[in-house]
Amino acid sequence: MTYNSLFSVLTDESLVEETLAHATSIATRHDAHLDVLCLGVDRSQSGYYYSGASAIVLQETIARAQQEAAAIEAKARAVLKNSALRWGIESGVSQLADLGRHVAARARFADLVILPQPYGKGRGAELEPVTESALFEGHTPVLILPSEGETSPAPNRIMIGWNESNEALSAVRAALPLLKQADAVHVVVIDPPTHGPNRSDPGGLLSH
Template sequence: MTYNSLFTVLTDAALVEETLTHAIAAAEAHDAHLDVLCLGVDRSQTGYYYAGASAIVLQETIARAQEESEEVEALARKRLDVTTLRWSLDAGVSQLADLGRHVSARARFSDLVILPQPYGDGRGAELEPVTESALFEGHTPVLIAPVGAAPVPHPKRILLGWNESSEALGATRAALPLLRAAESVHVVVIDPPTHGPNRSDPGGLLSQYLARHRVKVEIDVLSKTLPRVSDVLLRHVTDMDADMVVMGAYGHSRFREAIFGGATRYMLEQAAVPVFMAH
């Protein structure tokens, strides 16, 4: 597998430079085509307006979204025009509730989607559904660019979170081009099961699979000495000086993770390095 077709979504003028910097670096590294979707988002919930609400109010929200779309598009074109990439750009307006349809329709015909960190200060409500739409409806791996971090188109040290789930295996397969090119890949297993076929060799079958793909792999078995699995992963990112994390996304339901938290959400909130995810 190669990354020949990349895709990114821009909804906030303040995040255009940050997101495109990562997307352009990835496109240059893989000699890929970059598709850009610039969306102005109507964040109002029309279904909740009281009866008889003025049509002017509704028109104002759409007009505001159109202005945002035009601003984002202008910034994106200015940034892309100075590159030598093969790229294309679409722009439009979408209501928040209908955002997923537009994102997934394009993501499913891409090899990799590059998106900004969806959680944190100043992050719009639309960033989370954009990320989830690419993963769940688009069935495409996503690379999350952390706030303030430099692009890492050729990661040298990759932390691969492994819990024997289909999500983690899917992320591993999707990330193979990056894993093969890395200097070292650490398969991290936290509190492996004490029963089952792999209890005596946690991560062994995955390590064998990766070695056959010419991946330079090591296995790190860790104890859950911190309250959350994501805390242990983030600490190990620092310990091994990793410059990318590969992991499965949303092993539990999205509703459960939204209410109670989960490894995916906490990693996306706290990671200081790019996170490559697939579901």
């Protein structure tokens, strides 16, 4: 089992090189195709403007978002142009409230989505809905890249947060390509139930 199709979303020009460096490393490791969506985001809320100004503001913000998308796409192509990977790039513009539809429609066809950390200093407001839409609307496993430090395309030690839920089991199945390559996998159970068939060996069935 491996990842054949990877997907990443870029909405911030300053995160292009960092995100694609990790994505290409993982794609190379799995011999996967990498699809990249470059989005310029219209962050305006036209309802807050006085009557008659909305159309003017919308035109300006859409034009700005188009420029951002073009700049992100150009930088992404510059990063990937000499890569031996199979890759594709698509660009477009979306309003902040409509991001989920664009991301989920593409994420659902990928084996793994690779995204930058959505929270922290200097992170845009659009990164959170991008992450959530890939997870909850696209129903696709998402690998979040840390804002600092190195990320290995083949981690040696992996920790699983286990609570016997369907969601936890789905996450484990989605991570099997990484789990199989790891040297050690730790199953962590917080406050396991005191009653039940697995009370003497919490998480034991997962290791079989």
